[in-house]
Amino acid sequence: MGADEAIAGILKTKLYAPRLLDIIPREGLLRDLASAKKAKLTTIVAGAGYGKSTLAASFLAAQKAPSVWYQLEDTDRDLSEFITYLVAGIRMHESGFGEETLARLQSAEEITVMSRIILTNFISEIDARIKDDFFIVLDDFQQVKESAQVTDALDFILGHMPPNLHLIILSRVKPDLDLSPLAAHRQLVEIRETDMSLSPQETCKLFDEVLGMPLKDQDARTLCEHTEGWITGLVLLAGG
Numbered sequence: 001m002g003a004d005e006a007i008a009g010i011l012k013t014k015l016y017a018p019r020l021l022d023i024i025p026r027e028g029l030l031r032d033l034a035s036a037k038k039a040k041l042t043t044i045v046a047g048a049g050y051g052k053s054t055l056a057a058s059f060l061a062a063q064k065a066p067s068v069w070y071q072l073e074d075t076d077r078d079l080s081e082f083i084t085y086l087v088a089g090i091r092m093h094e095s096g097f098g099e100e101t102l103a104r105l106q107s108a109e110e111i112t113v114m115s116r117i118i119l120t121n122f123i124s125e126i127d128a129r130i131k132d133d134f135f136i137v138l139d140d141f142q143q144v145k146e147s148a149q150v151t152d153a154l155d156f157i158l159g160h161m162p163p164n165l166h167l168i169i170l171s172r173v174k175p176d177l178d179l180s181p182l183a184a185h186r187q188l189v190e191i192r193e194t195d196m197s198l199s200p201q202e203t204c205k206l207f208d209e210v211l212g213m214p215l216k217d218q219d220a221r222t223l224c225e226h227t228e229g230w231i232t233g234l235v236l237l238a239g240g
Contacts, residue, residue: 007084007087007088007102010084010085013071014070014071014085015068015069015071015089015092016069017067017137018053018054018057020057020058020061023054024209026051026055026058026202029055029196030058030059030062032189032195033055033056033059033191036135036189037063037065037133039166039182039186039187040161040165040166040167040182040187040188041166041167041168041169041177041187042168042188042189042190043168043169043171043175043189043190044056044170044171044191044196045172045173045175045190045193046172046191046192046196047193047230048172048232049232050193050197050230050231050232051231052170052196053139055191055196056137056139056168056170057069060135060137065134066132067134067136068086068092068134068137069089069137069139070085070089070136070137071140072138072141073140074143074144076143076144076147076150077144077146077150078111078147078149079111079149079153080108080111082144082150082153083105087101089136090126090134093134094129097125101118104117104118104121111149115153116156119153119156119157119160120160123160126161126162126165127162130162130164131164132164133166134164134166135167135168136165136166136167136168137167137168137169137170138167138168138169139170141169141171141175142171142172145173151175151176151177154167155177155178158177158178158182159181197224197229197230198231198234199229200220201220202229203223203224203229203234204217206234207234207238211235213238
């Protein structure tokens with residue numbers, strides 16, 4: 001199977017970024033995310049319904065840099081699948097990208113033995129062909145958190161990728177990656193669930209501007225305490 005056939009066999013909808021519908025702007029978090037333009041890795045870790053994808057999509061929409069949005073599933077625990085989707089995503093912006101990487105991937109009899117060579121090819125092709133800032137978003141990273149193939153590959157990529165490449169990981173649990181070197185070199189941005197929780201002021205905006213149900217300040221504070229600022233919980237309460 002050739003490189004073009006490998007790319008043709010993927011499910012392209014896994015590379016579609018989410019649409020931004022009616023949302024409230026998270027100015028504070030977007031200011032925090034501004035550092036992602038200089039960092040190698042940004043992690044946004046929170047439970048379901050806290051607005052991780054919406055926040056990341058809002059940030060990328062404000063950037064002029066190209067990006068890949070990769071919606072992970074449990075089938076992406078396989079390194080061959082993972083790399084093929086990354087190559088396909090980059091090809092949406094850079095035609096013909098990844099020819100050598102895919103060729104080595106397809107010729108490998110044992111992927112774990114050849115992984116270092118394949119990943120080196122992948123990084124070298126990025127360095128040779130992508131000169132401006134480029135973002136890769138890995139959404140629902142918890143789906144592959146138990147895959148040593150994927151986590152080892154990401155540790156290698158993070159340790160060797162060019163400075164114009166930026167990864168954003170969205171996950172319900174903290175990624176099992178070696179983050180200490182990135183933190184030590186100020187190449188890591190971390191946004192946690194407590195950061196994602198809506199404040200009373202943001203809750204007022206949500207009810208007023210999105211849900212059409214104006215709230216008093218005290219009611220907003222009470223709802224925030226009851227839901228801990230969980231966006232989905234607030235929406236469910238509004239509908240109930």
